[in-house]
Amino acid sequence: MQGKKKVQITALAGDYIGPEIMAAGLKVLEVVGENGRFDYELHEVPFGGAAIDQTGEPLPQETLSACQQSDAVLLAAIGGPKWDHAVKRPEAGLLEIRKKLNLFANIRPTVIEEAMQQYSPLKNGKPVNFVIVRELTSGIYFGTPRQLDENYALDTMRYTKEEVQRITRSAFELARKRKKHVTLVDKANVLATSKFWRRIVAEIALTYPDVAYDACYVDAASMKIISAPQQFDVILTENLFGDILSDEAAEITGSLGTIPSMSLGSSGPALYEPIHGSAPDIAGKGIADPISMIRSVAMMLANSFDRADLVAQITTAINAVISKQIVTPDLGGNASTTEVTDAIITTIKESR
Amino acid sequence: MQGKKKVQITALAGDYIGPEIMAAGLKVLEVVGENGRFDYELHEVPFGGAAIDQTGEPLPQETLSACQQSDAVLLAAIGGPKWDHAVKRPEAGLLEIRKKLNLFANIRPTVIEEAMQQYSPLKNGKPVNFVIVRELTSGIYFGTPRQLDENYALDTMRYTKEEVQRITRSAFELARKRKKHVTLVDKANVLATSKFWRRIVAEIALTYPDVAYDACYVDAASMKIISAPQQFDVILTENLFGDILSDEAAEITGSLGTIPSMSLGSSGPALYEPIHGSAPDIAGKGIADPISMIRSVAMMLANSFDRADLVAQITTAINAVISKQIVTPDLGGNASTTEVTDAIITTIKESR
Ligand SMILES: CC(C)[C@H](C(=O)O)[C@@H](O)C(=O)O
Numbered sequence: 292m293q294g295k296k297k298v299q300i301t302a303l304a305g306d307y308i309g310p311e312i313m314a315a316g317l318k319v320l321e322v323v324g325e326n327g328r329f330d331y332e333l334h335e336v337p338f339g340g341a342a343i344d345q346t347g348e349p350l351p352q353e354t355l356s357a358c359q360q361s362d363a364v365l366l367a368a369i370g371g372p373k374w375d376h377a378v379k380r381p382e383a384g385l386l387e388i389r390k391k392l393n394l395f396a397n398i399r400p401t402v403i404e405e406a407m408q409q410y411s412p413l414k415n416g417k418p419v420n421f422v423i424v425r426e427l428t429s430g431i432y433f434g435t436p437r438q439l440d441e442n443y444a445l446d447t448m449r450y451t452k453e454e455v456q457r458i459t460r461s462a463f464e465l466a467r468k469r470k471k472h473v474t475l476v477d478k479a480n481v482l483a484t485s486k487f488w489r490r491i492v493a494e495i496a497l498t499y500p501d502v503a504y505d506a507c508y509v510d511a512a513s514m515k516i517i518s519a520p521q522q523f524d525v526i527l528t529e530n531l532f533g534d535i536l537s538d539e540a541a542e543i544t545g546s547l548g549t550i551p552s553m554s555l556g557s558s559g560p561a562l563y564e565p566i567h568g569s570a571p572d573i574a575g576k577g578i579a580d581p582i583s584m585i586r587s588v589a590m591m592l593a594n595s596f597d598r599a600d601l602v603a604q605i606t607t608a609i610n611a612v613i614s615k616q617i618v619t620p621d622l623g624g625n626a627s628t629t630e631v632t633d634a635i636i637t638t639i640k641e642s643r
Numbered sequence: 644m645q646g647k648k649k650v651q652i653t654a655l656a657g658d659y660i661g662p663e664i665m666a667a668g669l670k671v672l673e674v675v676g677e678n679g680r681f682d683y684e685l686h687e688v689p690f691g692g693a694a695i696d697q698t699g700e701p702l703p704q705e706t707l708s709a710c711q712q713s714d715a716v717l718l719a720a721i722g723g724p725k726w727d728h729a730v731k732r733p734e735a736g737l738l739e740i741r742k743k744l745n746l747f748a749n750i751r752p753t754v755i756e757e758a759m760q761q762y763s764p765l766k767n768g769k770p771v772n773f774v775i776v777r778e779l780t781s782g783i784y785f786g787t788p789r790q791l792d793e794n795y796a797l798d799t800m801r802y803t804k805e806e807v808q809r810i811t812r813s814a815f816e817l818a819r820k821r822k823k824h825v826t827l828v829d830k831a832n833v834l835a836t837s838k839f840w841r842r843i844v845a846e847i848a849l850t851y852p853d854v855a856y857d858a859c860y861v862d863a864a865s866m867k868i869i870s871a872p873q874q875f876d877v878i879l880t881e882n883l884f885g886d887i888l889s890d891e892a893a894e895i896t897g898s899l900g901t902i903p904s905m906s907l908g909s910s911g912p913a914l915y916e917p918i919h920g921s922a923p924d925i926a927g928k929g930i931a932d933p934i935s936m937i938r939s940v941a942m943m944l945a946n947s948f949d950r951a952d953l954v955a956q957i958t959t960a961i962n963a964v965i966s967k968q969i970v971t972p973d974l975g976g977n978a979s980t981t982e983v984t985d986a987i988i989t990t991i992k993e994s995r
């Protein structure tokens with residue numbers, strides 16, 4: 292009898308704290324998978340600054356191929372001062388991998404549960420639970436023409452109907468599994484692209500009569516994320532607005548080091564990564580919070596491999612460890628990356 | 644003997660709560676000016692939705708002329724659902740007046756003083772005092788080409804060297820009078836226009852050796868405004884980023900209804916206005932907070948007419964009235980617009 296083909300996972304550790312938290316995530320993955328619980332084959336390949344140092348390119352062909360041939364991609368974090376004045380920049384690799392894997396939907400949860408209220412910078416003590424669905428492969432990030440001359444510069448924000456349609460459907464499908472409410476965030480009182488989004492999204496909204504739909508200007512949204520985050524369920528927005536608002540949203544949780552994200556295409560592997568960067572200031576100190584990476588692993592198990600059972604083990608363990616205050620300095624504790632990871636692993640083992 | 648020519652002030656009351664708060668602002672102006680303390684001639688002309696209703700245009704020629712011939716312009720607030728589906732929109736008048744009066748620098752203070760801490764949604768109890776200098780007449784708001792077709796749409800973010808230089812100088816000059824620190828906010832890891840800004844601003848920064856200069860990505864800035872607003876003194880940024888961040892910044896004070904702003908060109912009248920909108924939901928109820936408009940009047944007296952003496956009277960009175968809790972519902976009180984305004988006026992009169 293021929294064995295089932297193992298799932299293929301590619302890991303991109305990246306730069307600064309990237310390898311530290313990737314190691315933590317992979318250790319947890321190994322433990323939840325052990326004894327045949329989840330079989331996978333792992334490919335660890337260079338990406339970002341690390342890849343520039345080795346090959347001159349932030350996304351070498353063999354890294355791209357490994358990702359394309361995988362069922363899922365884990366990414367830790369890339370970039371940092373080391374490459375600030377390099378010809379090639381790690382960030383270019385990030386934009387390229389999004390485009391090449393066609394990862395058009397970036398999904399970031401913003402959750403403040405009871406136990407995490409203490410970390411939130413907001414007085415508002417009510418629970419928060421919304422998701423930002425950010426368009427990731429178009430808009431002003433990729434639009435042409437783009438010009439940088441001596442006396443002027445320009446960027447182009449550009450969207451096609453199809454680009455708006457597919458991300459809109461992702462948002463409405465997601466809302467159906469949640470609180471059934473989509474808010475489009477745009478700047479339709481000024482931008483042509485926003486008027487375009489509004490027209491297309493309103494049309495698609497009609498085909499989801501079970502999902503409530505409204506729209507909000509981006510400046511107003513940046514206020515509501517602070518004053519009334521409870522009003523949101525699924526925020527749908529274009530690339531640049533999503534970049535700004537999703538970081539703002541992360542900040543209201545006060546626990547950046549614990550938040551995962553996923554980027555999806557319509558086929559091919561999805562990519563899972565912490566929402567924070569490579570944190571050069573704490574790299575090498577062994578104090579990076581591993582939770583965002585471990586949660587990214589859990590998100591992968593849930594979304595790419597439908598393993599709710601394993602996700603429950605990981606999530607329960609993370610919550611237990613946090614409530615025991617075994618946490619890194621970003622959450623006010625003094626545990627190390629390894630101590631937090633090991634505490635989570637011990638809890639997982641005890642639970643089965 | 645011929646009398647000195649009176650200063651000319653144009654008032655644009657606008658829509659919804661606009662006329663209510665404009666009346667409050669003008670009443671205070673009248674009182675501080677009485678008995679020859681400050682002589683001015685007032686021109687009240689239609690603008691925004693009100694002007695569309697009267698003339699079909701949000702910025703009629705006679706309104707523009709009145710502004711151009713004035714020494715300063717006061718604006719309350721425009722727009723609202725009444726004109727959401729109109730051919731002409733009130734907002735178009737706002738963009739046009741900025742362009743026609745060449746108001747390239749929009750300046751918005753974000754201040755949280757001891758007495759106002761209670762209104763801030765942030766736990767962080769430390770005082771905050773920074774200013775956003777937003778470029779107001781270029782960027783993606785005005786860039787061409789702009790297109791809205793059946794199958795695609797595009798906007799163009801465009802800046803010339805001169806546009807970046809003049810706003811940069813405004814920011815550095817302002818920083819000199821403050822804490823001597825300018826932070827450029829951009830997205831230089833992605834946008835050509837941001838790389839362009841960074842190059843030009845860095846050059847000008849060299850000519851202000853007494854002012855500290857750094858730069859920050861817009862997504863990171865949206866986090867820092869919440870997590871560490873004390874780090875900022877003067878934030879310099881382009882039009883769209885400024886729109887989003889200045890509303891976010893206003894929100895951390897929790898007292899939108901009290902914040903004024905000014906928009907300046909290199910010559911000609913400056914424009915003073917509350918940072919909030921026309922608040923259709925509370926229009927006609929007599930409960931709009933008049934403080935933002937009264938502070939806009941004070942900002943005008945300070946900046947256009949160099950009357951620090953009158954500004955001190957107004958500011959002291961506002962603070963006294965707030966600390967007596969004579970405040971509108973947005974600040975948790977139950978006073979009316981008129982009660983707050985009259986309390987401020989009484990305090991001004993008693994103080995001289
Ligand atoms: C590093 C940068 C290019 C990137 C972006 O702007 O998309 C980052 O901020 C993110 O949100 O993933």
Ligand SMILES: CC(C)[C@H](C(=O)O)[C@@H](O)C(=O)O
Nearest residue numbers: 480481510722734737738886
């Ligand atoms: C009404 C709108 C066009 C305007 C802008 O985006 O500039 C407003 O949000 C502002 O900030 O003054």
